[in-house]
Amino acid sequence: QQKVQQSPESLTVSEGAMASLNCTFSDGTSDNFRWYRQHSGKGLEMLVSIFSDGEKEEGRFTAHLNRASLHVSLHIREPQPSDSAVYLCAVSEATGGNNKLTFGQGTVLSVIP
């Protein structure tokens, strides 16, 4: 069974400084890795989805995947206070459809002006 762990639990950065979040998983055979964010009291918003080793950029959000290291990271360029939210790493199941997801516990990001 897939296990997903995120670090750090919380992160505070200044507006404009790069924010880096980490996620490790136990089963590298999954075909899809995603980052979501959740503002307080809101639903989940998908930021970036990556299928292959390497880098995937979506606006200010860049994901890096290294299956051999069982690691995927998210880098947020020039974060704004409005980016303050919980960031969730999600890994799809290797079989049964790639929208059946296992989530990490989340990283609480605070961006201070």
Added chain:
Amino acid sequence: NAGVIQTPRHKVTGKGQEATLWCEPISGHSAVFWYRQTIVQGLEFLTYFRNQAPIDDSGMPKERFSAQMPNQSHSTLKIQSTQPQDSAVYLCASSWIQNTLYFGAGTRLSVL
């Protein structure tokens, strides 16, 4: 497009009562998922439907929980004899097959 609509947004029940949560997926989406979110366990998969048929309910507690999708415009999650440990945010999501999953805002269930 109103997105995935979940009602009610908040539900309070007494221990032992029944709770029914409602989800309206995005029109045209063929897959509907239910997840549960708690502080202790985080986000957990419960069940999903494809073209209204139940495909995988491996995350559903075997007793008291049931989900249905009687037509393509709504799905329900029913919890019988609710217990305090059922208190959580229940999230519904929909997608076209193998495509981006869109989440609703969730229903917060509080069992007193």
